[in-house]
Amino acid sequence: MDAKIVFWTLAFVDISIVLGFAIAGVRQIRRGDVARHRRSMITAGLLVLVFLASYLLKVALLGPEDMDLWSARSRTVLYVHETGIALMLLAGAVAGSQAWRMRGTRVVTRELGDPPAALSARRWHRRAGWAALAGATLAAAMAVGVLAGMYGRAGIF
Ligand code: HEM
Numbered sequence: 001m002d003a004k005i006v007f008w009t010l011a012f013v014d015i016s017i018v019l020g021f022a023i024a025g026v027r028q029i030r031r032g033d034v035a036r037h038r039r040s041m042i043t044a045g046l047l048v049l050v051f052l053a054s055y056l057l058k059v060a061l062l063g064p065e066d067m068d069l070w071s072a073r074s075r076t077v078l079y080v081h082e083t084g085i086a087l088m089l090l091a092g093a094v095a096g097s098q099a100w101r102m103r104g105t106r107v108v109t110r111e112l113g114d115p116p117a118a119l120s121a122r123r124w125h126r127r128a129g130w131a132a133l134a135g136a137t138l139a140a141a142m143a144v145g146v147l148a149g150m151y152g153r154a155g156i157f
């Protein structure tokens with residue numbers, strides 16, 4: 001199998017695991033488990049960074065994709081997929097920065113003696129967190145189509 005297709009197949013596994021951790025993270029915070037939520041979301045964020053670093057390596061070593069061979073439909077699927085990735089990255093960064101603002105506050109520590117978190121940090125963390133999850137869901141769903149197109153062009157099926 002072509003090295004680029006192997007790379008994108010692994011990237012798909014990576015984004016699926018990211019989505020799995022993000023969904024688990026939301027379920028954890030909804031039942032009040034801040035420590036597990038924090039761990040799940042940081043793991044998801046690290047896996048996104050692993051993808052970004054490996055993507056840079058892939059472009060340097062294997063080069064970009066040959067888009068001339070892509071149909072208009074495949075390009076549209078890729079564009080929607082990339083929009084999901086962009087939303088996940090931007091909103092995830094905002095959610096992460098607002099989580100940082102909440103550090104040491106009682107919403108995180110669950111200690112009544114600690115200061116309360118700023119309402120704006122809580123609100124923006126929640127909004128951006130949901131937006132990041134929506135982006136990751138869109139990106140992972142569209143990645144199925146992107147990968148199917150790659151397999152098709154390579155004659156795998
Ligand atoms: C960047 C990755 C993260 C994402 C995508 C994310 C996502 C979310 C979402 C969607 C909610 C709202 C859940 C609901 O509507 O009930 C939430 C709440 C919360 N998250 Fe995160 N989160 C992230 C990282 C963190 C980190 C690192 C912490 C650190 C402890 C944290 C602490 C919290 C807390 C305390 C709440 C509840 C806030 C409140 O009650 O208003 N999150 N998060």
